[in-house]
Amino acid sequence: MNSISTKYATLIAMVAVIVIAPMFFPSSFYYRIGALIFINGLAVMGLVVLIGYAGQVSLGHAGFVGIGAYAAALGPIYLGLPPVLGIVLGALISGSLAWLIGRPILRLRGHYLAVATLGVGILIYMVLNNEAQLTGGPDGMPVQAIGLKEFLKSIGYSVKGSVMWYWLAAIVLLVGAVIGLNLHDSPTGRALRSLHDSEIAARTVGIDVARYKLRAFVISAVYASVAGSQLALMNKFISPDVASFLHSVELVTMTVLGGASVIFGALVGATILTALPQVLTMFEDFEHVLLGLIMMLVMIFMRAGLVPSLIKLIRRLTK
C-alpha cells in the first residue's frame, strides 16, 4: 500500500536526520540550532495540516505560538502548575481560542481568511505586549526551567541543556509527524484534502466543510502552541516577539518552501529558514537578499515546494 510506505519512509528519513546530524556538530551550539529547527518544524507541521491538507491560509499562527509560550511561562507563576502542564494548558487555550474564533473566520475564503487570521495574530501580540504587569510587556519575562535536566542529573545522567533539548524537541517533532501522517490517510484527512481541491464537490459527498476546516484550524493551533511552550522552556525567557506578524509569515514561508502537502516538507522548510540566517551572517548585509532570492527561485521553479518537487523529479528519473 502506497500511503503506508509514505508514512514509514517519512518517519525513517526523519529519524535518520535527527540521529545522524549530531555527528557533524562541531560544538554544542549546534544542538541549540537543531532544537530550534525541530521546534519550528513542529509549528510548521501544524500548518501543513492547515495549508497543505485543508488548503486554508493563516497569517496569525505566531499568535498561538505566543499563547503556548506564555502559558508555559505564566502557568507555574500564577497557577502553580509544573512547567510541563503549562504546555497542556497552552494547548487547551490555543485549541479553544482557535475553535471560538475559527467558527466565524472560516466562513471566509481566500484573502479574507488570511486577513482575518492576520488580525487575530496581531491582537494576541498586542495583548502580550500591553499586559505588562502580567507578561513583562515588550521586555519579556523569565521562564521557570522544565526541571528535566536536574531530574536526569539526580538519576546519574549529566547532559548539557542544549543537548537535552535537541533530543526532547526531536521526540516531540516525531510524535507530531506520526499524528500528521496518521491524519493524512484517515477519513478526516481525506475530507480535508477533498475540500482543499473542491469545496463544492466535498459538500455534495456529505462533508461538512465548515466543521472540517475548523478542525484543521484547531489542530494546527495546538501544534503551534506546543512549539511555543517548548521555545519558552528551552530559552528560559520569552518576549512577545514570538507572537509577531513577522514570525507568522516566517512559519508560512517555511511551510510553503518545504512543500505544504507533505509532513517531511515541514522539517526541510524549518531547517532551511532557521539555519540559513545563521550561515548567511557571513554575508551580513546580503543575508536578506540571498534569502529572498532563494525563495523566489523555489517559487518559480518548484512551486509545490522543495520536497514534493524533488520526489517528482526522482520518480521521473527512475522511471
Next chain:
Amino acid sequence: MTLLQIEGLGINFGGLAAVDKVSFAAKPGEIVSIIGPNGAGKTTLFNLISGIYTPSCGRVMLSGQDITALPPHRLAALGMSRTFQNLQVFQQMSVLENVMAGCHMGEGNHIFADLLALPATRARTRKSRTTALELLGRVGLADQADQEASALSYGALKRLEIARALATNPRLLLLDEPAAGCNAVETEEIDNLIAQIAEEGIAILLVEHDMKLVMKISNHIVVLDHGKKITEGTPQDVAKDPKVIEAYLGSSAGKEVSNAVG
C-alpha cells in the same frame, strides 16, 4: 411513490428569472432528463435542487420531506448526490481516494481515532477502499485506481465523478452533462452505466445535450426555455411537440430528434 417533487421552483438573478416556477417529479428508478437550449436554466435548476443556490420561490420535496435550501452536505445525507458540468474532481488525490472521499458519510466522525490511527479508523479506511474499488470496477476505472486523478482523460474523469457520487449511496442522482466532451464510445459506456444505475432503483435527473442519448434512455423529459418549463412528457411526446420543435430544437435539430426516436 414519488421520490423527488419540485414545486414552483424559481430564482431571480438581478430581476431576471433564471428559473421560473418550474414543477416536475421523479420516481425511484426513473430517468428524468431536463433539456433546453443554452441558457435555458438547466444547470441553475440543478444548483437549486442540490442546495448550491437558494431558491427565491418554490419547494423541493424528497420522499415527502421539505428539503428546500438545505446545505449540500445535509442533502447528501438524505440521499442526493450529483456530478458537475465543469468537472469538480479532487485533482491532487488518487483516483481511488476520490471515490473513497465519496464514502465519507459511511466512515463516521472520529477525529481522535483518526489522529492516532486506531484500529477502528484503519478498518473504516479498508472498508471504504473495498467499496471504492468495487465502484471503480463498475465505471471501468479499476486499472487506474492508483493514478493521480489529474492524469485521467476527460471521459474517465466524468465516470470518476459518477463513481464518487455513487459512493454516497444516493437515492437520487443528478448528472450534469455526463457525456459532454466524450466520444461515441465513451458516450455509449456512460449511457449503459446510467441505465444500470436506474435499474437499481436510483432516480436520475439528467441534463444532457446529446439528444440521441437523452431520447434513448429517458423515461420522462422536462423541456425548459428561458427558465420556464414549456412542456414535459415521454421522449416520443416531447419530440413531437410543436412547441419544443419551434422554441428549442429548430427545424434541423427537430429532424435529428425524430430520427433518434425512430
